[in-house]
Amino acid sequence: xxxxxxxxxxxxxxxxxxxxxxxxxxxxxxxxxxxxxxxxxxxxxxxxxxxxxxxxxxxxxxxxxxxxxxxxxxxxxxxxxxxxxxxxxxxxxxxxxxxxxxxxxxxxxxxxxxxxxxxxxxxxxxxxxxxxxxxxxxxxxxxxxxxxxxxxxxxxxxxxxxxxxxxxxxxxxxxxxxxxxxxxxxxxxxxxxxxxxxxxxxxxxxxxxxxxxxxxxxxxxxxxxxxxxxxxxxxxxxxxxxxxxxxxxxxxxxxxxxxxxxxxxxxxxxxxxxxxxxxxxxxxxxxxxxxxxxxxxxxxxxxxxxxxxxxxxxxxx
Amino acid sequence: xxxxxxxxxxxxxxxxxxxxxxxxxxxxxxxxxxxxxxxxxxxxxxxxxxxxxxxxxxxxxxxxxxxxxxxxxxxxxxxxxxxxxxxxxxxxxxxxxxxxxxxxxxxxxxxxxxxxxxxxxxxxxxxxxxxxxxxxxxxxxxxxxxxxxxxxxxxxxxxxxxxxxxxxxxxxxxxxxxxxxxxxxxxxxxxxxxxxxxxxxxxxxxxxxxxxxxxxxxxxxxxxxxxxxxxxxxxxxxxxxxxxxxxxxxxxxxxxxxxxxxxxxxxxxxxxxxxxxxxxxxxxxxxxxxxxxxxxxxxxxxxxxxxxxxxxxxxxxxxxxxxxxxxxxxxxxxxxxxxxxxxxxxxxxxxxxxxxxxxxxxxxxxxxxxxxxxxxxxxxxxxxxxxxxxxxxxxxxxxxxxxxxxxxxxxxxxxxxxxxxxxxxxxxxxxxxxxxxxxxxxxxxx
Numbered sequence: 091x092x093x094x095x096x097x098x099x100x101x102x103x104x105x106x107x108x109x110x111x112x113x114x115x116x117x118x119x120x121x122x123x124x125x126x127x128x129x130x131x132x133x134x135x136x137x138x139x140x141x142x143x144x145x146x147x148x149x150x151x152x153x154x155x156x157x158x159x160x161x162x163x164x165x166x167x168x169x170x171x172x173x174x175x176x177x178x179x180x181x182x183x184x185x186x187x188x189x190x191x192x193x194x195x196x197x198x199x200x201x202x203x204x205x206x207x208x209x210x211x212x213x214x215x216x217x218x219x220x221x222x223x224x225x226x227x228x229x230x231x232x233x234x235x236x237x238x239x240x241x242x243x244x245x246x247x248x249x250x251x252x253x254x255x256x257x258x259x260x261x262x263x264x265x266x267x268x269x270x271x272x273x274x275x276x277x278x279x280x281x282x283x284x285x286x287x288x289x290x291x292x293x294x295x296x297x298x299x300x301x302x303x304x305x306x307x308x309x310x311x312x313x314x315x316x317x318x319x320x321x322x323x324x325x326x327x328x329x330x331x332x333x334x335x336x337x338x339x340x341x342x343x344x345x346x347x348x349x350x351x352x353x354x355x356x357x358x359x360x361x362x363x364x365x366x367x368x369x370x371x372x373x374x375x376x377x378x379x380x381x382x383x384x385x386x387x388x389x390x391x392x393x394x395x396x397x398x399x400x401x402x403x404x405x406x407x
Numbered sequence: 408x409x410x411x412x413x414x415x416x417x418x419x420x421x422x423x424x425x426x427x428x429x430x431x432x433x434x435x436x437x438x439x440x441x442x443x444x445x446x447x448x449x450x451x452x453x454x455x456x457x458x459x460x461x462x463x464x465x466x467x468x469x470x471x472x473x474x475x476x477x478x479x480x481x482x483x484x485x486x487x488x489x490x491x492x493x494x495x496x497x498x499x500x501x502x503x504x505x506x507x508x509x510x511x512x513x514x515x516x517x518x519x520x521x522x523x524x525x526x527x528x529x530x531x532x533x534x535x536x537x538x539x540x541x542x543x544x545x546x547x548x549x550x551x552x553x554x555x556x557x558x559x560x561x562x563x564x565x566x567x568x569x570x571x572x573x574x575x576x577x578x579x580x581x582x583x584x585x586x587x588x589x590x591x592x593x594x595x596x597x598x599x600x601x602x603x604x605x606x607x608x609x610x611x612x613x614x615x616x617x618x619x620x621x622x623x624x625x626x627x628x629x630x631x632x633x634x635x636x637x638x639x640x641x642x643x644x645x646x647x648x649x650x651x652x653x654x655x656x657x658x659x660x661x662x663x664x665x666x667x668x669x670x671x672x673x674x675x676x677x678x679x680x681x682x683x684x685x686x687x688x689x690x691x692x693x694x695x696x697x698x699x700x701x702x703x704x705x706x707x708x709x710x711x712x713x714x715x716x717x718x719x720x721x722x723x724x725x726x727x728x729x730x731x732x733x734x735x736x737x738x739x740x741x742x743x744x745x746x747x748x749x750x751x752x753x754x755x756x757x758x759x760x761x762x763x764x765x766x767x768x769x770x771x772x773x774x775x776x777x778x779x780x781x782x783x784x785x786x787x788x789x790x791x792x793x794x795x796x797x798x799x800x801x802x803x804x805x806x807x808x809x810x811x812x813x814x815x816x817x818x819x820x821x822x823x824x825x826x827x828x829x830x831x832x833x834x835x836x837x838x839x840x841x842x843x844x845x846x847x848x849x850x851x852x853x
């Protein structure tokens with residue numbers, strides 16, 4: 091090997107070394123940031139953790155006068171509103187994605203226009219959703235939707251109580267609207283990436299459009315769609331301003347979907363800056379820690395499920 | 408077969424739709440709402456005497472003009488008058504340039520904005536910033552040396568006093584006052600209903616559930632009592648931490664033992680037994696006006712800024728009169744509250760409140776029982792390391808606060824804040840005069 095060739099090789103491997111260390115540092119930095127966040131949250135809430143222990147998560151009493159801070163009602167509120175958001179948003183988002191990817195009438199122009207407009211929903215800041223919710227959706231729910239729901243399904247305990255509009259159900263509806271663009275955008279990309287050979291094979295066997303979608307396209311894209319749903323759930327759990335305006339902000343444990351509730355995020359918004367003693371401060375940080383852990387758990391569970399589903403297939407997101 | 412290829416026609420149509428929607432929305436907004444940017448111009452002529460009394464007099468003029476961005480002629484939406492006093496502030500000579508950082512509660516935020524705008528116009532070299540993060544953050548900020556002055560809707564608690572730097576003396580200086588009104592939405596009833604603290608506590612606790620409850624009817628005149636509807640009461644309150652709720656729940660705690668034992672009062676998130684929490688005063692107002700047969704506590708500032716939009720009731724004071732809140736009787740209330748002077752020790756401040764001072768005041772017949780101060784917090788020794796204030800900042804901060812306490816009081820009237828009574832202004836001036844830097848008082852000639 092000549093001297094110049096040797097020189098070129100070492101400078102290229104030096105470049106490799108630089109690249110590897112920079113990229114590695116970025117990766118480690120992100121992990122360090124996440125860990126640092128968790129450690130700081132846990133440390134700042136140690137007073138509350140030591141005072142309440144597990145009853146913070148499972149107790150329902152929030153009584154500042156007695157210095158008791160338990161967060162179960164907020165946990166229930168977050169899970170309930172996100173659950174309703176998913177229940178309403180996933181069929182809509184998935185339906186939009188299927189329409190946009192499978193529709194052949196109207197041409198490409200229609201699909202891309204509709205797609206852009208749906209994605210615009212995601213561009214609206216969440217506080218505007220909150221204001222719109224308070225001024226428009228809440229009266230609509232209180233005067234039309236909820237009384238109608240009660241007249242049909244009022245015997246169910248989850249629909250008991252007087253409909254006032256600012257309750258868990260309305261918050262769930264707003265969350266559904268907010269996660270539809272997330273779910274539809276990701277699902278549309280996933281469905282578009284399903285190879286046409288799958289569809290062609292089904293058509294050649296005489297399947298109808300619906301059977302093609304149901305039996306070959308959707309199962310093929312299953313893991314990607316599940317990932318989209320989890321992204322939507324992650325957004326729903328963390329949504330703050332949109333929910334705070336309409337959820338009702340009542341610290342009592344909600345007994346039905348029509349009762350005002352509280353979510354972890356709206357508690358943080360309402361309580362921030364207003365605490366006057368160290369225990370209340372620590373309780374607020376512990377609520378943030380709870381939210382952080384909830385988001386982590388959702389993500390890990392999702393990853394685990396996706397891994398299990400795609401263990402045997404070749405196609406994965 | 409490539410579904411990924413984006414058609415230019417598709418995206419173009421999408422973009423055009425979006426642009427048309429934005430233009431239409433902007434046009435509708437401008438057409439319906441000819442108020443655009445708000446510019447505050449201040450011309451203060453420093454003529455002679457008279458500091459403010461409960462009904463203030465005006466010597467200079469401060470005009471607020473509202474101008475549109477679409478160049479239609481300006482319509483004066485609101486005017487305010489300010490008093491120029493004999494207390495020699497440095498408005499005649501410009502202060503050295505510097506920045507003043509403050510932080511604290513949201514109750515006084517609109518007023519603080521107006522004060523800052525006006526004062527920066529009078530003193531162009533000074534930059535004042537105010538972070539309205541909440542009373543708790545105001546107190547923790549001044550404790551940590553982040554602000555030159557803090558602001559809080561409630562005095563420090565004993566725990567907060569013990570968290571202050573050792574050897575420090577934090578002064579609590581009332582800068583404005585406000586009151587809480589029971590606002591309600593009852594179709595067909597235009598009269599002002601009468602309430603007592605106990606009845607209000609029972610309504611907000613959930614003990615009284617319907618509007619025609621005998622306990623409510625007993626307080627009204629017979630003609631009004633017979634028109635009370637049988638509908639259930641829909642309760643609203645603030646969801647976020649607020650000095651307004653602190654004052655209101657303190658009044659409920661004083662009035663009703665069940666409330667005091669189970670809910671109490673706080674600037675933070677409380678366990679309201681019934682009802683829906685709406686975000687900020689504007690949220691509460693929207694919740695009440697959008698739902699019939701509802702009731703909720705509102706800051707008087709909102710009612711004054713939006714007169715006639717929401718009906719509100721009178722509250723019975725200790726002398727037995729049902730008082731309908733306005734700036735005059737709120738100012739009278741805080742004046743009665745400081746009749747014995749301001750607290751001097753930390754312990755006294757922790758338990759001080761105008762509401763509790765006037766709760767048993769049977770002598771003052773015209774005072775409104777739910778009135779609160781809002782306070783500025785400044786260290787007495789601004790040269791100390793924990794105060795984190797330079798000499799220039801000390802002069803700028805105290806000049807601003809002195810202006811606020813004297814000339815700035817009239818600005819509050821049109822925003823819905825009652826001016827400080829003369830007794831409070833005198834006490835404040837004494838406090839401000841006692842603040843030193845390196846041993847010498849910062850403000851001279853006051």
